[in-house]
Amino acid sequence: MEWNFRDGIPIYTQIIDEMTMRIASGAYEPGDKLPSVRDLAVDAGVNPNTMQRALAELERKGLVYSERTSGRFVTKEEAVLSELHEELAKRYFEELTEKLRKIGMDDKAIKTSVDKWMKEMH
Amino acid sequence: MSRIEINNLTKKFGDLTALDDVTLSLEQGQIVGLLGPNGSGKTTLIKILNGLLQPTSGSVSINGNAPGVETKKVVAYLPDRNALPDYMTASQLMDIYGDFFADFDRLKAEAMVDDLGIDRQQTMKKMSKGTKEKLQLCLVMARQADVYLLDEPIGGVDPATRDYILRTIISNYNENAVVVISTHLIADVESVLDDVVFIHNGKIVLHKAADEIREEKGESIDKLFREVFKC
Amino acid sequence: MLGKLLKYEIPAMGRKMLPLYAAWAVTALFLGLSTQAAESKSEFIVVLTGLLYTVVTTAIVVMTVILIVQRYSNSLLGDEAYFNHVLPVSAAEHIGNKLISATVWVVVTLLVAIVTALLIGLGAMIIAGIHGYDINLIDPVDLNVWLPKHFGLFAVELIILLIASVVKTVMQIYAAITIGHQASNHTTLASIGAYILVLMFEAMVGRLFMPTLLSLGLNEAEGILDLTKAFFPALIGSFAFAAIYFFVCKYLMEKRLNLA
Numbered sequence: 001m002e003w004n005f006r007d008g009i010p011i012y013t014q015i016i017d018e019m020t021m022r023i024a025s026g027a028y029e030p031g032d033k034l035p036s037v038r039d040l041a042v043d044a045g046v047n048p049n050t051m052q053r054a055l056a057e058l059e060r061k062g063l064v065y066s067e068r069t070s071g072r073f074v075t076k077e078e079a080v081l082s083e084l085h086e087e088l089a090k091r092y093f094e095e096l097t098e099k100l101r102k103i104g105m106d107d108k109a110i111k112t113s114v115d116k117w118m119k120e121m122h
Numbered sequence: 123m124s125r126i127e128i129n130n131l132t133k134k135f136g137d138l139t140a141l142d143d144v145t146l147s148l149e150q151g152q153i154v155g156l157l158g159p160n161g162s163g164k165t166t167l168i169k170i171l172n173g174l175l176q177p178t179s180g181s182v183s184i185n186g187n188a189p190g191v192e193t194k195k196v197v198a199y200l201p202d203r204n205a206l207p208d209y210m211t212a213s214q215l216m217d218i219y220g221d222f223f224a225d226f227d228r229l230k231a232e233a234m235v236d237d238l239g240i241d242r243q244q245t246m247k248k249m250s251k252g253t254k255e256k257l258q259l260c261l262v263m264a265r266q267a268d269v270y271l272l273d274e275p276i277g278g279v280d281p282a283t284r285d286y287i288l289r290t291i292i293s294n295y296n297e298n299a300v301v302v303i304s305t306h307l308i309a310d311v312e313s314v315l316d317d318v319v320f321i322h323n324g325k326i327v328l329h330k331a332a333d334e335i336r337e338e339k340g341e342s343i344d345k346l347f348r349e350v351f352k353c
Numbered sequence: 354m355l356g357k358l359l360k361y362e363i364p365a366m367g368r369k370m371l372p373l374y375a376a377w378a379v380t381a382l383f384l385g386l387s388t389q390a391a392e393s394k395s396e397f398i399v400v401l402t403g404l405l406y407t408v409v410t411t412a413i414v415v416m417t418v419i420l421i422v423q424r425y426s427n428s429l430l431g432d433e434a435y436f437n438h439v440l441p442v443s444a445a446e447h448i449g450n451k452l453i454s455a456t457v458w459v460v461v462t463l464l465v466a467i468v469t470a471l472l473i474g475l476g477a478m479i480i481a482g483i484h485g486y487d488i489n490l491i492d493p494v495d496l497n498v499w500l501p502k503h504f505g506l507f508a509v510e511l512i513i514l515l516i517a518s519v520v521k522t523v524m525q526i527y528a529a530i531t532i533g534h535q536a537s538n539h540t541t542l543a544s545i546g547a548y549i550l551v552l553m554f555e556a557m558v559g560r561l562f563m564p565t566l567l568s569l570g571l572n573e574a575e576g577i578l579d580l581t582k583a584f585f586p587a588l589i590g591s592f593a594f595a596a597i598y599f600f601v602c603k604y605l606m607e608k609r610l611n612l613a
Contacts, residue, residue, distance in 0.1 A: 047292070
């Protein structure tokens with residue numbers, strides 16, 4: 001898995017986004033053990049403290065949990081995961097809608113083209 | 123705990139003021155970028171911390187001690203030049219490091235030397251400039267030191283080696299050590315830094331957490347650096 | 354730590370000296386061979402081998418001095434100082450290491466000089482043996498007539514004084530180099546200047562104490578210098594100078610080190 005960081009955004013928020021995406025997309029499945037902070041940091045090419053901070057934030061959100069001796073795991077709680085999907089879906093939908101509105105499409109036009117593109121993309 | 127304390131440090135070379143009343147404290151568990159253009163005083167500061175230069179006024183301490191035998195036991199220094207005797211092989215240099223530094227991990231050094239494709243039996247004299255730099259870095263990073271002072275560790279190496287070096291610094295990280303990386307190549311190192319120290323004309327102009335800068339300014343350290351040090 | 358330093362320093366100098374010794378021994382042997390061979394051939398070869406031996410001998414003397422200077426200034430004040438001065442080793446140990454190594458190699462060079470002299474004789478005897486004629490030796494002397502009383506003690510004292518003066522001279526060179534490096538540039542020139550100053554200092558102090566020293570060693574009855582009596586004052590004198598130079602180097606290296 002590739003890590004790409006953009007300028008001007010705190011690295012730890014970018015790590016949170018990337019890890020969230022990996023969990024939501026199933027790259028890390030529920031109950032999976034996460035690599036160690038050091039390994040993740042080396043892989044991403046970031047400071048271990050930053051990685052630690054990002055993981056702590058993910059833990060606070062309930063997406064991962066840690067067991068004192070064995071490490072960090074992806075949450076198995078369905079509720080948390082479905083909420084995550086909901087949240088991400090909403091965010092992407094908002095981004096999409098915002099852009100389409102910018103190019104002058106109204107809600108009806110958006111709905112029509114969503115249907116149209118969905119079919120073509122199959 | 124603060125590993126490095128610098129108090130009102132001034133260093134003059136004749137009329138030139140290389141460091142001007144610098145006060146800085148660096149905590150353990152951090153990777154710090156000492157960033158500044160050429161001639162800003164980075165190397166002078168690192169040399170003073172190693173006892174290779176004496177302050178004109180002010181003081182420095184490492185673990186509470188002024189530079190001396192005690193601090194040299196716990197400081198791993200990568201100088202800005204090749205300082206190793208050139209008639210020796212990589213293997214002999216590892217012997218020397220093992221003899222003098224109790225915290226030197228021979229196996230780790232050998233693994234790094236092999237990873238970077240350095241011939242252990244070749245003398246320094248026959249190595250390219252880049253290979254010499256790599257070997258010097260392997261020796262320094264194979265120590266379990268309290269303080270790492272790396273003067274331009276990625277200056278003269280190719281991108282693949284640069285990545286290897288940065289990965290080494292990250293994987294070598296431990297919460298008791300402080301790693302100081304002096305460089306003007308900010309884009310390459312900024313993702314590994316906790317703290318950023320900008321030095322300009324011998325003065326510290328900024329000392330902040332890297333993510334804090336990105337958050338407040340909404341731009342990369344590299345971009346901020348270019349603004350601060352615009353010619 | 355001093356032991357560890359010596360472990361690397363003595364071979365580092367030996368690396369340069371050993372090949373020279375080998376060349377020295379070979380030219381000495383050639384010279385010896387040619388002295389006797391020349392009786393039947395021309396004297397030209399003797400002159401040539403003699404010249405060669407002299408050249409190599411001079412080269413070794415010069416090389417030894419250069420090496421003593423280089424091993425000190427490069428390791429402790431040049432680029433390699435960036436490595437040596439970050440080792441957890443005190444300035445005193447660094448200086449002591451260089452001093453001991455230099456002294457060892459000067460003494461070895463003197464011993465090799467004796468060996469080459471023997472080799473000249475050996476070469477001559479080999480040729481003499483081949484041709485079966487008597488070797489041109491001076492008449493055997495009655496050693497008892499020529500050697501003074503207490504010759505053994507005399508010799509031991511002379512050797513000790515010789516070593517002491519080697520130690521002093523080496524420290525003299527180190528002090529000059531260290532003082533010279535206090536200059537921000539033209540350190541070589543400054544070192545030569547410092548060396549002249551050190552010599553002047555030594556002459557001045559020497560003039561102050563020499564009369565006392567001589568009076569201690571002077572045998573009133575015979576009016577000649579009695580080495581046995583002068584031995585301790587001379588030894589103390591050498592070591593006192595060496596100690597002064599040592600502390601000058603130590604002080605400058607601990608408190609005033611400013612690597613370019």
